[in-house]
Amino acid sequence: MVFDDDLKQGLAAFAALLDASDTVVPFTGAGISTDSGIPDFRSPGGLWTRNKPIPFDAFLASAEARREAWQRRFAMDTAFNAARPGPGHRTIARWVASGLSPAVITQNIDNLHQDSGVATESVVEVHGNTTYATCLSCGRRHELSWIRPLFEAHGEAPDCQACGGLLKTATISFGQAMPQEAMRRAGELARRCDVFVAIGSSLVVHPAAGLPLIARDSGAWLVIINREPTPCDEAADIVLRGEIGSILNDRADL
Structure with a gap:
């Protein structure tokens, strides 16, 4: 009812x-x-109305897509860091x-x-969870507080400290298992x-x-x-x- x-x-x-x-x-x-x-994703004015989602295969294949994904994530830092239950x-x-x-x-x-x-x-x-990152190869966790200054200094995210693999926020993207x-x-x-x-x-x-x-x-x-x-x-x-x-x-x- x-x-x-x-x-x-x-x-x-x-x-x-x-x-x-x-x-x-x-x-x-x-x-x-x-x-x-x-902010939510699907409502008018939501995140997806302003930014088309970046599919997982594009993240893997394109350094430009990875840079865009990290730029979007760090642009949301103020909202995520200030959020309270x-x-x-x-x-x-x-x-x-x-x-x-x-x-x-x-x-x-x-x-x-x-x-x-x-x-x-x-x-x-x-x-998944966007408050930290994981290596797509070995699964090691990496903190965003370590990644962000390196990204801003070099224009791209660093590689995994353990195996050199790609780092991604620990979220599930379209096309990702x-x-x-x-x-x-x-x-x-x-x-x-x-x-x-x-x-x-x-x-x-x-x-x-x-x-x-x-x-x-x-x-x-x-x-x-x-x-x-x-x-x-x-x-x-x-x-x-x-x-x-x-x-x-x-x-x-x-």
Whole structure:
């Protein structure tokens, strides 16, 4: 049921569902972080309306594409460094701390769930993390604070300190293989929960967007909280439309 006209009734239904459930799995997208100052990707004015995504094969093949990718990343440093967890992040952190949620699955790359107090091992990042880089050859982690001054001095990112391979932010680009372990774990969480709550996701980027329906087909209640309609709304038991920060606003019953 869509509660866009009577949000108060929808929140009451959602709170009752949470109270009756043993295992709730939150699945978050960009909409949960806009209150924190992180722009989303698909909405009007979002990042993808201003910059066409750089596919993974172009990053591998072209030094110019790699330079552009790093320039874009460092241009976002102010926003990422200033961002702090919002009401939605704090609510989910409370679910995890209480044992209601075994983990949070996220499409976000901003590290805000960890910053809200959720342990790294309890954050399943299906699209990676932009707050550090990894070597595409050996997987070694490299900090952006080391990469940025070298990039600005030489016009290109340094090579891996361990093997000389290409460095890339630890995010998943178009055409890049999804992280197998994260997707395996996300699927397992979706299949075993009582309630699956999709929060701030457009639910159009696959394969991650298929997780709500995996949960629903496995017997879970499906709740969708988003500003705009999603392709999964008709399959959901509860749809709450509005600003994430207003809906998940640190209320004790949520």
